[in-house]
Each structure stands twice: as structure tokens, then as C-alpha cells.
Amino acid sequence: MNPALPHAGAGPRVLLRRLREIMAQPIAAQQRLNGIVELIAANMVAEVCSIYVRRAGNQLELFATKGLKPGAVHKTRLVIGEGLVGEIGRTAEPLNLTDAPAHSKFVYRPETGEDPYHSFLGVPVLKGGHVLGVLVVQNRMPRLYEEEELEALQTVAMILAEIMASGQLIHLDETVIDAQVLPIRPFRQKGVAFADGLAMGKAVLHANPIKVTNLIAEDIPGELERLAAGLTQLQQAIESMLSAADSSLSGEPRDVLEAYRMFANDSGWARRMEEAVRNGLTAEAAVERVQSDTRARMSRQRDPYLRERLHDLDDLANRLLRILVGAPAHPKMTQGAVLLARNLGPAELLDYDPALIGGVVLEEGSPNAHVTIVAKALEIPMVGMADGVLAHVNQGDQVVVDGASGEVHLRPEKEVAAYYAEQIASHKHQRAEFAAIKDEPAVTLDGCRIMLNVNAGLVMDLPHLDEVGADGIGLFRTELQFMVSSTMPRLAAQKEFYAQVLDAAQERPVVFRTLDLGGDKMLPYGKIRREDNPALGLRAIRLALSRPALLRYQMRAFLLAAEGRQLNLMFPMVAEVSEFRAAKALLNLEMGRLKRLRQPMPAQVRVGCMIEVPSLAWSIKSIAAEADFISVGSNDLMQFFFAVDRGNPQVSTHYDFLSPNILTLLRHIVRECDVSGVPVSLCGEVAGRPLEAMALMGLGFRTLSMPPASIGPVKLMARRLHLEKLQAFMEDLIDSPDRSIRPMLEKFAENNRLPI
Ligand code: PEP
Ligand code: MG
Numbered sequence: 001m002n003p004a005l006p007h008a009g010a011g012p013r014v015l016l017r018r019l020r021e022i023m024a025q026p027i028a029a030q031q032r033l034n035g036i037v038e039l040i041a042a043n044m045v046a047e048v049c050s051i052y053v054r055r056a057g058n059q060l061e062l063f064a065t066k067g068l069k070p071g072a073v074h075k076t077r078l079v080i081g082e083g084l085v086g087e088i089g090r091t092a093e094p095l096n097l098t099d100a101p102a103h104s105k106f107v108y109r110p111e112t113g114e115d116p117y118h119s120f121l122g123v124p125v126l127k128g129g130h131v132l133g134v135l136v137v138q139n140r141m142p143r144l145y146e147e148e149e150l151e152a153l154q155t156v157a158m159i160l161a162e163i164m165a166s167g168q169l170i171h172l173d174e175t176v177i178d179a180q181v182l183p184i185r186p187f188r189q190k191g192v193a194f195a196d197g198l199a200m201g202k203a204v205l206h207a208n209p210i211k212v213t214n215l216i217a218e219d220i221p222g223e224l225e226r227l228a229a230g231l232t233q234l235q236q237a238i239e240s241m242l243s244a245a246d247s248s249l250s251g252e253p254r255d256v257l258e259a260y261r262m263f264a265n266d267s268g269w270a271r272r273m274e275e276a277v278r279n280g281l282t283a284e285a286a287v288e289r290v291q292s293d294t295r296a297r298m299s300r301q302r303d304p305y306l307r308e309r310l311h312d313l314d315d316l317a318n319r320l321l322r323i324l325v326g327a328p329a330h331p332k333m334t335q336g337a338v339l340l341a342r343n344l345g346p347a348e349l350l351d352y353d354p355a356l357i358g359g360v361v362l363e364e365g366s367p368n369a370h371v372t373i374v375a376k377a378l379e380i381p382m383v384g385m386a387d388g389v390l391a392h393v394n395q396g397d398q399v400v401v402d403g404a405s406g407e408v409h410l411r412p413e414k415e416v417a418a419y420y421a422e423q424i425a426s427h428k429h430q431r432a433e434f435a436a437i438k439d440e441p442a443v444t445l446d447g448c449r450i451m452l453n454v455n456a457g458l459v460m461d462l463p464h465l466d467e468v469g470a471d472g473i474g475l476f477r478t479e480l481q482f483m484v485s486s487t488m489p490r491l492a493a494q495k496e497f498y499a500q501v502l503d504a505a506q507e508r509p510v511v512f513r514t515l516d517l518g519g520d521k522m523l524p525y526g527k528i529r530r531e532d533n534p535a536l537g538l539r540a541i542r543l544a545l546s547r548p549a550l551l552r553y554q555m556r557a558f559l560l561a562a563e564g565r566q567l568n569l570m571f572p573m574v575a576e577v578s579e580f581r582a583a584k585a586l587l588n589l590e591m592g593r594l595k596r597l598r599q600p601m602p603a604q605v606r607v608g609c610m611i612e613v614p615s616l617a618w619s620i621k622s623i624a625a626e627a628d629f630i631s632v633g634s635n636d637l638m639q640f641f642f643a644v645d646r647g648n649p650q651v652s653t654h655y656d657f658l659s660p661n662i663l664t665l666l667r668h669i670v671r672e673c674d675v676s677g678v679p680v681s682l683c684g685e686v687a688g689r690p691l692e693a694m695a696l697m698g699l700g701f702r703t704l705s706m707p708p709a710s711i712g713p714v715k716l717m718a719r720r721l722h723l724e725k726l727q728a729f730m731e732d733l734i735d736s737p738d739r740s741i742r743p744m745l746e747k748f749a750e751n752n753r754l755p756i
Contacts, residue, residue, distance in 0.1 A: 012152040013280035015043040016216045019159055033064035040137065040156060041066040044149060048117055048138035051125075052078070052085050053164065060089050060134055062112070067138065069113040076109050080131075083107040084122060088134045092296040094123040094150055098142045118142040123153045126292045127161040130391075135160060155279045158289045159215055186411045187393075191386030192653060193406035194367050195375040196709060198424050199338055199359030200417065203397040203410070204331050205390070206341030210321040215285040220277060227273055227283035230324045234316070235264045237323075263313050284324040291317035295391070315342075331395075333357065338399040340389060344371050354378045354460065359401030361386050361408050367653060368635050368646035368685060374480075376685070376707035377461055383408050385649050434712025438469030442718040446725075450697060450718050453509075453705040455683060457481070459497075462504035464708035469715075472508035474705020475631070475683040476501060478554065479515050482523055491557055498561035509568060511608065511631065511705075512558055514551060514583070516540045516572040535645060540573030540612075545582055555590040562602035570608035570631055577622045580609050584626065610683075612636035617669050624676030631705070632669060634684025641665065656740040657686045658695055663734050663741070670700040681705060690717040690756040695745055697723060698730040717754050725752070 022035045033051060041049035048067030052060040055077075062068070062076040078086040087105045088095050097103055100120035108115075117138040125133035135157045137145075217223045238261050263269060269290065276286035294313050321327075333339070336358035339349075343364040349357075349371050357380050365371065365384030375382040381403030393399070393410050400409040400420045409416055442450040453474030454464060458481070465473065481489055481497055489497070501510055517523060518539025531537035544551040558569055571583045584607055594601060609616070609623050612633035616623060624630065634657070639646040641662055642655040655662075666682075673680035681703035686692040688710030694717060696704060706714065729748055733741050749756045 012043075012155050013217075013220070015039065015152065015156060016159065016280040018043070019156070020216050023163065030064070034066075036160070037064045037066040040135075040153075044137055044152065046137035046139055048114070048136070050136045050138075051160065052089075052134040052136070054080075054089065054131060054133050058089075060085050063133075065112075067117075069111060072109070072112040076112055078107070083109075084120060085134045085136065088122045088124050089131050092124045092126060092131050094121070094154070096121050096145050096150060098144050100138070114138065116140050119145065121145040121150060121153060123150070123157045124296070125157045125161045125164065126296050127165045131296075132161055132164050151275060151279055155276060155281060155289065158281070158285070158292065161292070162212075162215060186409065186413050186416070187389075188410070188412075189386045189389050189392075189408045191361070191383040191389075191406045191408055192367060193403050194362075194365060194372045194384040195360075195380060195382035195403050195707075197359070197379060197381030197401075197403040198420060198427055199336070199381045199399075199401040199403075200420050200424065201336040201338045201358035201399060202334060203393050203395060203399045204333055204337040204339050205393065205395050206331065206339055206344065207315065207318050210284070210318070210325050210327055212282075212284045212288050212321070212325070214282050217277060217280050217282045217285075220280070223277045223281075223283045223286075224274060226324065227270075227277055227286060230283060230287075230320055231264070231270055233323050234320050235261075237319070238264050263316050269313070284321055287317050287320050287324065291321075338401055340393055340399070342390060349374055354380065359383075359399070359403070361389055361399065361401055363387060363390055364649050366647050366649045368639070373455075373685070373707075376688070376709065377455065377457065379464075379707075379709045431712065434468070434716060437715055437719065438467075438712070440469075440715075440719070441471075442715045444697075444718055444721045444723040446723050448697075448702070448723045451681075451703040452711050452715055452718070453511075453681070453683075453703065454708045454711060455705050456501075456708075459500065461708065462501065465504060465508065468708045468711040470508070470708065470711050473501070473505055473510040474681055474703065475633075476510055476512045477516065478512055479517050479521055482515065482517070483521060488523070491553060494554060494557035495560045498558055499563075502562060502565055509566065511568040511570055511629075513570050513572055513610070514541070514554055515544055518543045535639065535647075541571045541579050541583060542573065544571075545579060548586055551583070552586050552590055555587050556594070559590060559594055559602060559605070560599065562605075563600040564603055566604045566606065567602040568606045568608060568629070570610055570629070572610050572633065573612050573636065574609050574623075575613040575615050577616075577619050577626070580623060580626060611669060612640070614641050614665070617665055620669060620672035621676055624673060624678040627678060629679045629681070630669075630673055632666065632680065632682040632684070634666075634682055634686050637665075637684070638662065638686075656742055657692055658742040658745060659740050660734055660736050660738065663695065663699060666696070666701075667699050667734060674700065679703065688714065690714055690754070691742070691745055691749060693717065694721060694726065694749065694754065694756065695730070695741075697721065698726040699734075713755065717749075717756060720752075720754050722752065 018039050019036065022032060022039060037049040037051060048065065050065040050068055051063050053063045055061050058080040059077045060080065062073055065073060080086050081090040084095055084100060084103060084105055097120045099118050100106055117140055119139045119142055120136065122134055122136040124131045125135055135153060137153065272290045273286045276289045277283060281289060291314060294317065333352050333356045335356050337356065338359045338361060339352065339357055340361045343362055360375055360380055360382040362384040363386055367384065372382060381401045383401050383403060383406050386408045389408055389410065397411050398417065400412050442452050444450065451471045453472045454468065454470040455475040456462065456473050457477035498512065518537060519535045538546060558567055571580060574580050587607060591605065606628040608629040608631055609627040610631050610633045611617055614637065635646055638657060644651045644654055646652050670680055680701065682696055682701050683705035687696060687704035688706030690713050693704055693714045697718065726748065733744055
């Protein structure tokens with residue numbers, strides 16, 4: 001032990017107990033702070049103990065001191081990065097120095113009278129990865145503080161952070177803290193607009209952070225036991241998740257679990273938490289204390305891979321906190337709330353009651369991922385790729401989700417909130433405008449009828465058909481029913497479901513797509529083998545043909561459901577004509593079987609083919625000779641055309657759909673279909689964006705299928721469009737050498753007063 005500190009380490013436990021006593025006293029904030037610095041100095045045998053608090057303008061202000069001149073309190077200020085205290089504020093790392101004045105960052109402030117003090121130990125006061133202040137002890141004699149002393153000071157800093165953030169010590173209004181520091185000020189982030197619409201509501205965090213209120217341990221061995229038991233439970237939960245995932249998960253989700261397992265079993269992590277408990281914290285406070293370091297590291301980490309890993313560790317700490325405080329895994333949703341998450345799968349979103357969700361904000365996600373498609377189908381405004389929102393949001397904060405611009409506002413200023421309230425009202429008005437043309441057909445000014453269908457997949461989509469006035473269902477994603485069930489839907493359930501869809505559509509056409517599983521669409525109960533490239537793997541029609549029984553079963557359900565009516569079905573991800581033939585042959589077998597059994601048959605069966613793989617675009621004539629209709633799946637076609645993973649936020653928005661090259665391909669498809677006399681439609685997400693829909697009409701598409709919320713805007717645009725004029729305008733544009741013709745099309749729309 002260092003002779004300068006005879007009682008050092010006598011203990012953080014005693015210190016924490018005394019700290020609690022000070023907190024319980026009915027005294028003013030400044031008095032309390034003074035008491036705290038006295039206490040720390042005495043406990044650590046330090047000649048100086050000072051607390052600096054971060055204020056507006058990124059300044060660290062001396063708020064209390066024992067040992068420095070009292071006149072310096074509220075006078076000495078250091079900006080972040082200035083002096084040793086500022087350096088701790090900048091790096092969020094402790095500084096342990098034998099000879100502080102010799103350090104290159106040292107700045108001398110005469111008002112403090114700190115000349116005689118050589119040794120210096122300073123730690124950041126961290127909350128949620130942000131520096132709220134700095135806590136420093138100093139001694140005259142040059143020496144390096146010991147590891148336990150550093151740990152003790154960090155533990156105290158953690159308690160200080162809780163106190164500062166709760167406003168008990170320094171009233172929050174008294175301290176002008178900038179938005180980067182404490183999540184109490186308005187915060188705005190520009191993400192990417194995933195699903196249109198506006199929402200304003202209370203924040204519900206998908207991984208709701210646990211508020212640890214019990215910080216100081218009463219019974220340390222007992223807390224160590226709780227921590228160990230919590231860790232074991234966490235490890236077991238991860239193990240069982242991994243074994244359950246063995247059969248159904250591959251690729252990235254599995255990697256995340258593997259990383260979890262690695263971290264959950266990391267002895268370094270456990271040791272750091274145990275140490276924090278030994279220093280007098282409760283098990284949950286110890287988890288938070290270590291998590292706080294991780295978050296600080298995360299905010300400084302530039303390497304995306306390492307950031308991800310630190311993020312995993314953060315998630316893991318949240319799980320452990322939940323276990324320790326016995327919190328439920330899923331937060332409660334209230335009417336109109338905004339759900340915030342790092343990322344969500346489609347099933348995770350559906351775990352909530354969609355009727356209650358006002359909007360969704362994702363830190364990651366991708367515009368074409370299935371969770372986005374589900375959000376659009378449910379008309380839930382969604383913004384994705386909103387970097388850093390989770391670090392700035394508190395449960396229950398007011399949140400604005402602007403699904404048109406991609407903006408997210410946390411705790412908006414009064415004026416911003418009023419602006420959005422007005423916008424929401426005007427959206428309502430717009431919806432009234434769409435409602436007014438709901439029963440009118442989409443006919444262009446020069447008399448061309450455009451069929452506007454909806455994409456659907458769940459029972460809850462069906463009422464939209466009437467609500468938005470669609471011409472039919474252009475894409476029914478049958479796999480969604482399979483994905484939301486906990487077991488494989490049986491024949492009767494499938495048949496009943498399809499019949500229900502046809503009933504809801506009444507006379508309007510419905511195009512059922514056969515199961516499009518694999519890729520990112522996994523069944524919770526299915527056995528799917530791990531693949532390195534699931535998007536290019538055994539999915540959609542490939543999977544169906546490799547398991548013909550499943551496909552035939554589904555075909556049987558379609559045929560029975562369509563009794564006496566028209567049945568339209570199509571196959572996804574066909575890459576070559578032979579696959580289409582093979583699938584059609586299975587359908588013929590099923591039809592033959594039903595006939596033999598004298599079962600009721602559909603009045604008419606039409607079989608279509610999706611074009612989602614570029615190779616098939618070069619076999620239109622052959623496919624048209626065998627298919628009754630063709631439907632372009634532009635989401636996948638884009639993915640494979642540009643070799644850009646539609647589910648990967650780093651690249652998914654890299655290429656513009658309005659680029660001459662993909663438009664040329666689409667023009668080729670339309671022309672070939674026209675020559676062959678086979679009807680062609682397009683059913684990707686782009687069909688639902690008025691500008692893109694306009695371009696598609698200009699290319700010759702007369703049938704589009706889109707999310708229900710898009711029917712109104714696209715119909716309004718179509719009814720104001722002079723199609724021939726657009727076609728003439730686009731004629732040469734398609735051959736433009738530009739990367740995208742979006743600006744030109746926008747100009748056309750503006751000149752022709754088209755609402756886009
Ligand atoms: C498509 O790929 O464009 C499509 C409509 O299918 P999904 O989005 O379901 O893959
Ligand atoms: Mg597809």
C-alpha cells in the first residue's frame with residue numbers, strides 16, 4: 001500500500017454507505033456536493049477532490065472542491081479538450097498521472113491554487129456513453145494511484161452520474177446541458193424514409209432500458225451470488241436460443257447469437273462486474289457501471305465491425321439487467337406510441353399489436369427489408385437508418401416520425417411539435433382528397449386506364465382493398481401467413497384463408513404468389529440449412545421445387561379455395577423457363593387429382609411468372625408462350641440487377657431505380673410482353689412511389705401493384721397525367737448517359753403540376 005494513502009481502499013463500501021447518507025439529508029444541492037467532495041477526499045486520503053459538471057458550450061465547470069481555492073468554484077471552466085479535465089471530457093477515459101503539471105495537456109488556472117499538487121487521478125462521469133462531468137482527486141506527493149483507487153473513483157462517478165441525471169444534485173434547469181450530453185433537450189436525426197406517413201407519439205423502446213434505482217449494495221456476498229445466478233441464466237438463455245436457431249437461422253442473425261455467446265461467457269466481462277460489486281454496488285448497478293464503459297468505447301469506435309460487437313455487448317448487458325431486475329422481455333405498447341429499435345424482423349414487429357403502433361424508428365434496417373414491407377402494408381410510418389437515436393432517447397419521450405422526409409425528432413420544441421401536428425392534420429386532409437377519388441378509376445388525362453392493385457399478405461390487409469379503392473390484389477404474399485404462425489398451417493387453414501381473401505376481393509382479381517420462403521423469410525418452425533448467401537440460395541421456387549409436396553399442398557388449397565371463381569397464381573424467383581414448367585407441371589398434377597376426385601374446381605386457372613431474376617428477362621418470348629401473365633418483382637430484380645443486397649443498409653440505397661440501365665431493362669420486358677401479347681404488371685415497392693410509378697407508366701406498364709397507402713397518391717398523379725406527353729418526354733431520356741433521370745422526371749412532374 002502506498003504510504004501516502006494509509007487508509008486508501010478502506011473502502012469504497014464505506015464511501016458508498018456514507019454517500020447514501022448524504023443523499024438522504026434534506027440539504028441544498030451545493031451543500032450536498034460540498035459534502036460529497038469532503039467525503040471522497042477523506043475516504044481516499046486525497047488532499048484535493050473536485051467535481052466538474054458539463055454545461056452548455058461544452059464547458060466543464062468546477063462545481064465543488066475540497067482542497068482547491070473555494071473562490072474558483074463556478075468560476076473555473078475548461079472546454080472539452082482543454083487541460084487535463086477537458087481531456088478526460090474529450091476521451092471519456094480516466095487519467096492517472098504522477099506529475100500532472102508535467103503533462104502536455106496541463107493548463108494552469110491561478111484561481112484554483114493547484115500548484116503544489118502533483119499526482120492526479122481523474123475519471124469521467126458517464127451516463128449512456130456521454131460525459132456528464134469529471135471527478136478528480138489530487139495529492140501533493142508524486143505517485144501513481146493504484147488500480148483499486150481508480151476503480152473506487154469510477155464507482156463513485158457512477159453514483160454521481162445517476163444523481164446528476166436525476167436532477168437531485170444539480171437541478172436540470174439549473175444546468176444548461178447540451179443535447180449531446182443528456183437526453184433532455186430536443187434532438188433531431190435524419191434517417192431514411194422507409195414507410196410514408198407522419199406520427200407523433202410517446203417513445204417505446206423495443207429493448208427498453210432498465211432503470212436501476214437500487215445502486216448501493218447492502219449485502220455484498222449476496223449481490224455476488226445474484227450476479228453469478230443472473231449470468232448463468234443469461235448464458236443458458238443464449239445457449240437455448242442457439243440450439244433453437246440451429247435449424248432455422250443462418251447468416252447474420254446467427255453470427256449475432258454466436259457473438260452473444262462469446263461475450264456472455266467472457267470472463268473479463270464477468271470479472272469487471274464482480275469487481276464493481278465488491279466495491280459496494282448492487283449486481284444491477286455493477287452491470288450498468290461496466291456497460292457505461294462499453295458505451296463510451298462504442299461512441300468513440302469508428303470501425304463499423306467493432307462498433308457492432310460493442311453494440312452486442314451493450315444488448316447483452318441490457319438482457320442481464322432485465323434478468324436481474326425481473327423485467328419483462330417485451331415493453332408495453334400504448335395507443336399511438338412510436339417504437340424505437342436498433343433493428344427489427346417482420347415477426348418481431350408483428351409481436352406488437354399493430355393497431356397500437358403510431359410509428360417506427362430503426363437505427364438500422366433497410367428500405368426493402370421485409371419489416372419495411374410489413375410496416376408499409378400496415379400503414380405504419382417508418383424511418384430507418386436513424387443513426388444514434390437510441391443513445392438520445394428516453395422511454396416516454398415525445399417522438400415525431402416523418403416517414404416522408406426520413407426525419408426523427410426527439411422531444412421536439414413546441415414550434416416543431418405544432419408544425420407536425422398541423423402536418424398530421426393536413427395529411428388527414430390529403431387522405432380526404434384520396435378518399436374523394438377512391439371510387440373513381442385511375443384514368444390518365446388522355447384516357448388510358450391504369451390498373452392499381454395492392455400488395456397484401458395478411459388478414460389485416462384485406463379491409464384496405466375497399467378503404468383505398470384498389471382494382472384488385474396484384475401480389476398476395478402467401479408466405480406471411482406461414483411466417484406469423486407458430487406451426488405450419490394445415491391444408492384446411494390454408495384453404496380457408498385463401499377463400500377469405502377471395503371473398504374480401506369479391507369480383508376484383510387476386511394474384512396469389514406461391515410460397516416465397518428462404519432468404520430473409522424464415523419460418524420459426526422450419527428446418528432451413530445455413531447458407532452463406534441466402535438471397536442467392538435455396539429460396540422461393542427453388543425451395544418449392546426441391547420440396548414438391550409442400551408446393552402441391554399449397555396448390556391444392558388454392559384450387560379448393562377458388563371453387564367456381566377465377567384463380568390467378570404466380571411463381572417467385574424463376575430464373576429459367578424450365579423452373580416455370582416444372583412448377584406448372586405440379587399444378588397440372590394437382591388439377592388432375594382434383595378432377596379425378598370430382599372436387600369442385602375454379603372457373604378459370606391463370607398461371608403467371610414473376611420476373612425477379614435478370615436472366616429471365618432474356619427469355620420473355622419463351623416464358624410468354626407458356627405463362628398467362630407476367631409480373632415484375634422489382635425489389636428482387638433491383639437486388640440482382642445491381643448486385644445490391646436489399647436488406648443491407650450499407651448498400652441498399654446505393655443505386656437509383658430511376659437509372660437509365662434498369663429502366664432500359666424494364667422497357668425491354670414490357671416491349672417483349674406486348675409483342676407476345678401477354679399482360680405484364682409490376683409489383684415491387686417502387687410502384688407505390690408516385691414519381692417512380694409515373695416513370696413505369698411512361699415505359700408502358702398499365703398495371704401496378706403497391707402497398708395500399710400508395711393507391712391514393714398514385715391514382716391522384718395518374719388522373720392528372722397526360723401519358724402521351726410523358727412517353728414523348730421519356731423516349732430519349734432512357735438512353736441518357738446520366739446515372740439517374742430522377743431530376744428530369746421531377747422537373748416534368750413539376751411543369752405538369754403532378755402531385756408526386
Ligand atoms: C419483389 O421482389 O419485387 C417482390 C414483389 O417480392 P418480395 O418483395 O416479396 O420479395
Ligand atoms: Mg421478390
